[in-house]
Amino acid sequence: xxxxxxxxxxxxxxxxxxxxxxxxxxxxxxxxxxxxxxxxxxxxxxxxxxxxxxxxxxxxxxxxxxxxxxxxxxxxxxxxxxxxxxxxxxxxxxxxxxxxxxxxxxxxxxxxxxxxxxxxxxxxxxxxxxxxxxxxxxxxxxxxxxxxxxxxxxxxxxxxxxxxxxxxxxxxxxxxxxxxxxxxxxxxxxxxxxxxxxxxxxxxxxxxxxxxxxxxxxxxxxxxxxxxxxxxxxxxxxxxxxxxxxxxxxxxxxxxxxxxxxxxxxxxxxxxxxxxxxxxxxxxxxxxxxxxxxxxxxxxxxxxxxxxxxxxxxxxxxxxxxxxxxxxxxxxxxxxxxxxxxxxxxxxxxxxxxxxxxxxxxxxxxxxxxxxxxxxxxxxxxxxxxxxxxxxxxxxxxxxxxxxxxxxxxxxxxxxxxxxxxxxxxxxxxxxxxxxxxxxxxxxxxxxxxxxxxx
Numbered sequence: 001x002x003x004x005x006x007x008x009x010x011x012x013x014x015x016x017x018x019x020x021x022x023x024x025x026x027x028x029x030x031x032x033x034x035x036x037x038x039x040x041x042x043x044x045x046x047x048x049x050x051x052x053x054x055x056x057x058x059x060x061x062x063x064x065x066x067x068x069x070x071x072x073x074x075x076x077x078x079x080x081x082x083x084x085x086x087x088x089x090x091x092x093x094x095x096x097x098x099x100x101x102x103x104x105x106x107x108x109x110x111x112x113x114x115x116x117x118x119x120x121x122x123x124x125x126x127x128x129x130x131x132x133x134x135x136x137x138x139x140x141x142x143x144x145x146x147x148x149x150x151x152x153x154x155x156x157x158x159x160x161x162x163x164x165x166x167x168x169x170x171x172x173x174x175x176x177x178x179x180x181x182x183x184x185x186x187x188x189x190x191x192x193x194x195x196x197x198x199x200x201x202x203x204x205x206x207x208x209x210x211x212x213x214x215x216x217x218x219x220x221x222x223x224x225x226x227x228x229x230x231x232x233x234x235x236x237x238x239x240x241x242x243x244x245x246x247x248x249x250x251x252x253x254x255x256x257x258x259x260x261x262x263x264x265x266x267x268x269x270x271x272x273x274x275x276x277x278x279x280x281x282x283x284x285x286x287x288x289x290x291x292x293x294x295x296x297x298x299x300x301x302x303x304x305x306x307x308x309x310x311x312x313x314x315x316x317x318x319x320x321x322x323x324x325x326x327x328x329x330x331x332x333x334x335x336x337x338x339x340x341x342x343x344x345x346x347x348x349x350x351x352x353x354x355x356x357x358x359x360x361x362x363x364x365x366x367x368x369x370x371x372x373x374x375x376x377x378x379x380x381x382x383x384x385x386x387x388x389x390x391x392x393x394x395x396x397x398x399x400x401x402x403x404x405x406x407x408x409x410x411x412x413x414x415x416x417x418x419x420x421x422x423x424x425x426x427x428x429x430x431x432x433x434x435x436x437x438x439x440x441x442x443x444x445x446x447x448x449x450x451x452x453x454x455x
Contacts, residue, residue, distance in 0.1 A: 004178055108148075131154055145235060315341060
C-alpha cells in the first residue's frame with residue numbers, strides 16, 4: 001500500500017502535476033492576473049537538482065516502506081552512533097541530563113525485535129527476557145523508565161533515591177577518561193527525594209494499568225509474558241541515605257515504605273564512596289542490624305499473592321577477604337534475596353593511574369573495574385555456595401564481558417559507563433554477542449552457564 005502511494009506521488013511529479021512551480025498550484029488560485037504574486041524563476045540546473053532531491057526522497061521512502069520492521073529497527077539503533085560524537089563534546093553531566101531527557105520523551109529507538117530465547121530466564125519468580133540491565137545512577141529520579149526499557153534492557157534500576165531531596169556534591173563532579181573507557185564521579189546521591197520519585201512512579205504505574213485494562217483481551221501466551229511492574233521489563237529501585245542523616249536504617253525504611261509498591265526488587269546501597277561513612281555499614285554487625293530492620297519494614301506491609309519485592313544489597317569492590325566472608329555470612333543467615341557486585345572503586349588500577357584525571361576524588365567505573373569486580377564476584381559466588389542470585393556490575397562493555405560475569409557467578413548483569421559511551425546501539429550488540437557465546441560453548445540457557453568457572 002505504502003509503495004503504491006510513493007509510486008503515485010512520483011508519477012504525479014514526473015507528469016508535472018505537482019511542483020509545477022516553486023509554490024505548487026498556488027499561481028492558479030488567483031482570481032486576477034494583476035493580483036497574482038510574482039513567481040521566482042528556477043534555472044534548468046535548479047529544477048534538475050530539486051527533481052533529483054525529491055526523486056531520491058521518493059525512492060528512499062518507497063524502499064523503506066518495503067523493509068521489514070526488524071531491519072528498520074536495526075537501522076534506527078545503528079543510526080544512534082551518529083549522535084555519540086555530539087554528546088562527547090558536551091560537559092559530562094550536561095550530556096547525561098540530556099540523555100535522560102531524551103529517553104524520558106521517547107526520543108530513543110524502540111526495540112521491536114524479540115530477544116534470543118536462550119537469553120530468557122526467571123529470577124525471584126519474575127521473568128526476564130534477557131539478563132542485561134542498566135545500573136542505578138543513570139536514571140536517578142525515575143524520569144525515563146519506559147524509554148530506557150524500550151531500548152531492550154531486560155531490567156532497569158533507578159536511584160539511588162534519598163528520603164529528602166539533596167543536591168549532592170559541588171560541580172564539576174563527573175570526569176571522563178575516554179581513552180580508558182572509564183568515568184570518575186563524586187555525585188554524592190544527588191536526588192529529588194522519595195516523594196517526587198514516588199509520584200512519578202505512581203503516575204507511570206497508573207497509566208500502565210489503564211493501558212492494560214483498555215487493551216484487547218489477553219492472548220493465550222500472556223501467562224509467559226516477560227516483564228514486571230514496569231511493563232515490558234523489570235524495575236529495580238535503589239535506596240540511599242541522606243548525607244546528614246544520623247539514622248541510616250530509618251532512611252532506608254522510609255524508602256521501603258514509600259517506593260517498594262512500585263519495585264520488582266529493592267536495593268540497599270551501602271557502597272557508594274561519595275557519602276561519608278556509608279561504606280562502614282558493610283561491616284558484619286552493622287549490615288546485619290540494618291538488613292533485619294529493612295526486611296521487617298518490608299514484611300510488615302500488606303502484599304498480594306506475588307509477595308514483597310526481593311531485597312538486595314550493593315557492595316563495594318574495595319573489600320578484604322574478611323569483609324567478603326562477613327557479608328556472605330550475613331546474606332546467608334538472613335536469606336538475603338541477592339547481592340550486586342559491585343559499586344565503583346576508590347582505587348586507580350592501571351592504566352588509569354597514569355591519567356591526570358585520576359587525581360580527581362570519587363568512584364571509578366568502566367573497563368578498568370572489570371577484572372577487580374569480576375574476581376570479587378567469583379569469590380562471593382563461592383562464599384555463598386551459589387545459593388544467592390548475584391548481579392555482576394562493573395566494566396561490562398561487550399557480550400563477552402557479560403558472559404565472563406555469568407561464568408563467574410552472575411545470574412544477571414548490569415552496565416552503565418559503556419552505555420554512556422556507546423549509546424543505544426550497544427544494547428542489541430551485547431545481547432547478540434552473549435547469545436553467540438552461550439551457543440559456542442554448548443549452553444542451552446543462561447542458568448546453565450551461571451558459575452561455570454567456579455565448578
